[in-house]
Amino acid sequence: MNMMSESAVEKALDQKMSEVSYKMIGKDVSVYYGEKRALFDVNLNVRENTVTALIGPSGCGKSTFLRTLNRMNDTIENCRVTGKITLDTDDIYDKQIDVVELRARVGMVFQKPNPFPKSIYENVSYGPRIHGLAKNKADMDQIVEASLQRAGLWTEVKDRLHEGGTGLSGGQQQRLCIARAVAVSPEVILMDEPCSALDPIATAKVEELIHELRANYTIVIVTHSMQQAARVSQRTAMFHLGNLVEENDTDKMFTNPDDQRTQDYIMGRFG
Amino acid sequence: MSTSLILLIVAIIGIAGYVAGGRHAMALVGGLSSKLHSRPGYYGSFVAVWAVVPAVLILFVWLVASPFYISSSVRSAFPDDVKAQSQAEQGLAYGMISSIARGMNALTNEEIERVGANPVDLRAALGAKGVPLAGDPKPYMVKAAGDLNIMTDISRITMTIVVLVAAVAGGFLAYRQIEPRFRARNRVEKVILVSLVVASSIAILTTVGIVLSMLTEATHFFTHVPAWEFFFGTVWDPRFAAAGSGGSEGQFGLIPLLLGTLYIGFVAMLFAVPIGLFSAIYMAEYASPKVRSIAKPLLEVLAGIPTIVYGFFALTTVGPFLRDLSSQLNGLVTGDYSNFIQAQSVLTAGFVMGIMLIPYVSSLSDDIITAVPRALRDGSLGLGATRSETIKKVVLPAALPGIVGALLMTASRAVGETMIVVLAAGVAARMQLNPFEPMTTVTVKIVNQLTGDLEFTSPQTLVAFALGITLFVITLCLNIYALYIVRKYREQYE
Numbered sequence: 199m200n201m202m203s204e205s206a207v208e209k210a211l212d213q214k215m216s217e218v219s220y221k222m223i224g225k226d227v228s229v230y231y232g233e234k235r236a237l238f239d240v241n242l243n244v245r246e247n248t249v250t251a252l253i254g255p256s257g258c259g260k261s262t263f264l265r266t267l268n269r270m271n272d273t274i275e276n277c278r279v280t281g282k283i284t285l286d287t288d289d290i291y292d293k294q295i296d297v298v299e300l301r302a303r304v305g306m307v308f309q310k311p312n313p314f315p316k317s318i319y320e321n322v323s324y325g326p327r328i329h330g331l332a333k334n335k336a337d338m339d340q341i342v343e344a345s346l347q348r349a350g351l352w353t354e355v356k357d358r359l360h361e362g363g364t365g366l367s368g369g370q371q372q373r374l375c376i377a378r379a380v381a382v383s384p385e386v387i388l389m390d391e392p393c394s395a396l397d398p399i400a401t402a403k404v405e406e407l408i409h410e411l412r413a414n415y416t417i418v419i420v421t422h423s424m425q426q427a428a429r430v431s432q433r434t435a436m437f438h439l440g441n442l443v444e445e446n447d448t449d450k451m452f453t454n455p456d457d458q459r460t461q462d463y464i465m466g467r468f469g
Numbered sequence: 470m471s472t473s474l475i476l477l478i479v480a481i482i483g484i485a486g487y488v489a490g491g492r493h494a495m496a497l498v499g500g501l502s503s504k505l506h507s508r509p510g511y512y513g514s515f516v517a518v519w520a521v522v523p524a525v526l527i528l529f530v531w532l533v534a535s536p537f538y539i540s541s542s543v544r545s546a547f548p549d550d551v552k553a554q555s556q557a558e559q560g561l562a563y564g565m566i567s568s569i570a571r572g573m574n575a576l577t578n579e580e581i582e583r584v585g586a587n588p589v590d591l592r593a594a595l596g597a598k599g600v601p602l603a604g605d606p607k608p609y610m611v612k613a614a615g616d617l618n619i620m621t622d623i624s625r626i627t628m629t630i631v632v633l634v635a636a637v638a639g640g641f642l643a644y645r646q647i648e649p650r651f652r653a654r655n656r657v658e659k660v661i662l663v664s665l666v667v668a669s670s671i672a673i674l675t676t677v678g679i680v681l682s683m684l685t686e687a688t689h690f691f692t693h694v695p696a697w698e699f700f701f702g703t704v705w706d707p708r709f710a711a712a713g714s715g716g717s718e719g720q721f722g723l724i725p726l727l728l729g730t731l732y733i734g735f736v737a738m739l740f741a742v743p744i745g746l747f748s749a750i751y752m753a754e755y756a757s758p759k760v761r762s763i764a765k766p767l768l769e770v771l772a773g774i775p776t777i778v779y780g781f782f783a784l785t786t787v788g789p790f791l792r793d794l795s796s797q798l799n800g801l802v803t804g805d806y807s808n809f810i811q812a813q814s815v816l817t818a819g820f821v822m823g824i825m826l827i828p829y830v831s832s833l834s835d836d837i838i839t840a841v842p843r844a845l846r847d848g849s850l851g852l853g854a855t856r857s858e859t860i861k862k863v864v865l866p867a868a869l870p871g872i873v874g875a876l877l878m879t880a881s882r883a884v885g886e887t888m889i890v891v892l893a894a895g896v897a898a899r900m901q902l903n904p905f906e907p908m909t910t911v912t913v914k915i916v917n918q919l920t921g922d923l924e925f926t927s928p929q930t931l932v933a934f935a936l937g938i939t940l941f942v943i944t945l946c947l948n949i950y951a952l953y954i955v956r957k958y959r960e961q962y963e
Contacts, residue, residue: 273850275758302853312844315867324862325852375848382852 221246221386221416222267222304227281229262229271236262239281240442242435244386249408249417251431251448253424255463258437260420264388267418268304269297285386302329305379309391311371313363313378318355321363321374322346325382341381348414349377350407369400376407380415387411389419393426405430424464428452436460470629475528479636483521486640490516490647498649507654515653518660520640524632531628539620546616548609562610565603569614570621572600683941686925686934693928694721699935705898707918707929721932723939725898729815729908730940733894734883736819736904737826741883742876744823745830752831753838754860765835772828776888783821783893788812791820795905810905811895818894819904822886826879833875834868841867870954877951881944887912911936 222244229237237259244250244267252260262271269290271277283290290300302325313321322342323332332338342359346352351373355366363374372392379387389408393401408417408430421427427434428448435445436457444457455461491513498504505512544552544563551562572595580594591611592602606614647653691699702722748768752761795810810816841864849859865872895907896917918933925931 268851270847270851273847298853298855300853301851305853306847306851308844308847308851310844312842312848314845314848314863324849324854328852328854328858328862378848378852 219246220244221286222418223282223284224263224266225282225284227263227266227279227283229259229266230278230280231274232276236440237266238440240437242442242445244416244418245433246416247412247414248433249412249419249431250433250435251427252418252420252435252437253422253427253463254437254443256422259440260435260437261390263437264390264418264420267386267388268301268306270301270306272297302382303384304386304388305382305384306388307372307375307379307390307392310395311368311375313366313371313374315362315364317360318346318363318366318374319359322377322381325378329382331382345377345381346374348380348411349373350403350410351377367400369396369403372396372400372404373407376404376411380411384415386416386418389417391420391422394422401426424452436463438463470625472528472532475629475632476525478633479521479524479528482524482633482636482640483517486516486520486644487513489640490514490644493644494647494649494653497647504649506650506652507657511653511657512647512651514657516640516643516647518657519643520636522660523639524636527635528628528632531624531631535624535628539617539624542620543613543617546613551609561603565606566610566613566617568600568602569595569606569610570617572598572602573614573618575600680938680941683934683938686931687938690928690931690935693931699723699932703900705914707932719929721928721935723911723936725900726909726911726914726936727939728900729894729898730884730910730912732902732904732908733815733819733822733890733910734880736815737822737883737886738876738880740820740823741826741830741879745827745879746834746872748827749831749834749838750860750865752835754856754864765832768831769828771825772832774825776825776886777892779821779825780888780892783817783889784813787821788814788817788893791817811907813893813895813907815894815904815906815908818890821893822883822889825886825889826883829879829882830875833878834872837868837871837875838864840871870957874951874953874955877947877954881947881951884947885912885940885944887916891916911940915940 220243224240224242224244227237227240227242228235240259240263242263252264254260265271266279266283267290269279271279279291285300285303288295290304305325314324316324319342322345323338326332326338326341332341343352343356346355351370354370355374363371366374372395376387376392392408393404396404405426408419411417419427419430431448433445434448434451436443436451436455436459438459444451444455444460446456451460452464455464491509494505494509494512495502502509540563543566544559547559547562551559554562569591575598576594591606595602699721700723702720703724704720704722705725706720708719752765752768756764789812791810791814792808792812796806796808799809800806845863845867846859849863850856854862890910891913894909894913896909896913897907898909898914899906901908915933915936918930918936923930
């Protein structure tokens, strides 16, 4: 069953390979935490300027997969990744690749808003500063303003740019973190359950933002909320027990999925 | 009956009460312990507490109060000419009476009859029993000693009876109260709560007591020497504190000592802070768990070394080494092999104290750095910052208030440190800025002023208390400020 569906997925992907351009391609990606295997030969391609949602029950490996895309797993002790992941044409696990450069191209927004205990301005300018993206103060001001505007936060904070970022509300903090990621002008933005710590109104704002960001960035988002996946994404991938069960157009996933497990999960029969 | 025997009996009554209380409670519900409000053990404990606690309290109060009562009634029976004497001489007389009383307990009745009339014989007889007397006892003393013994005996017998009755009665009353719905657990827990409160108040009261005693003695000192001369004086020259000399001509200027203390503390921090901080950063951010699990305890062993051992190290190794090194350097440069670093110097003391402080700095800072949430690190790494950029720009700034607090606490240790400076810093109370020369500290001078035979009436010894309270206030302020900063920092992440 599993084998069949995976080969079906691959076939479907192969067909579309000619039409769409892929930003990141994961081939036979497996992740081990020490002895424990968390991901089993996942083949998942991320389309350019598309929001791809990763869904599945807790512990299914969707966050683990997300973190392989910018090598955040490197920061975890005895975590091992096998397989191949490419960003455009670069193998990101190649020894030649500088992980710092990679993370500048593949930014990340975390589950819990984690602004640095610095001012709003410094939070946003942090990335550009370490990567030397601004020539002078005016340049930096411009980057900060543009990033905050992209994150839909500019009007709310423009009068208090030099106040602490931790003083904002939860939703504002999360949008600040998105602005911070955007400021480095990444090509891909990874979001790990970005709304799980937010109230419904803040969630709606962030979702709207994700929608707008799609025009300029490739976005991969992990979410526990099926409705959210349906609202924000064009492609959805379903994980279960470390395996990729199905990857499909979001519309199809939520109306007529190919795999029985996807059906069961979406209907709320497990997970 | 001896006190320990009484305590033993009370304890046995308590244990018996525990067993009986538990059994009684079980018997009341026919062995179905679920019908009881509390577990059977709580009923037992309830009985035991009522048997033991009041009895022991009575015993304690009696033991403290009865000597006062007996002594005052013996003194009130003194002949009038003795009563007319000074308080100190009456005290001496009472001391002799209690010695005689103690000695007479060792004599047989016949011996007492034989020597009773003759005070000189009594002294010899007591001496033979190992109770020396300071002088020949006067007749009234012998009689008073007899009274004293009688009163002591009566008191002890009454006490034994009262205490044992209290134990039995307390246990019995508690036993009677037991019934299935009786809330023994709540009662017992209240007793535990009270004992916890008592324990913590003892700790606090002790601190208060220490401060008060230092304050009183320091006030005595300030009646000899004006406060402004002490706090703003620049000359430390206390002269001698020989008994009976009574000379208060010395000069007691705090400034040179304080300067020495701060200077040596500063040099110590100069060594301890960078090394401690860097090792903390390595331990918290770079070291693998394996390295960390070995290196951290090793580093903390340094904190367990008694400071007197550091003192030896300074005195026999570091001091001579620095002295010889300086003379060699001098010889190489100028051809004159005289040393410019003294064996006892600010540098020696500061260096060794710095080594002592490394584990404090590193261990405290390590805890604080580790407490910075992982989310902040991930956030920075996720933006493409390197590990070292993350540490410099995110982790350390976030941990900074806590680290400053830790450094202040370390500084207060440096200020209060004694043994290293006693051995390594020298005793010269000088105001100068050359780190190669000896200087002295507040703690060294306290040790100096309180060594040898002392009478606590001259300013030469009393000054130690003024120094002590000054030091106490300085370290207290440092600690309070450090705690304030650390607490403020904690709130940031909660």
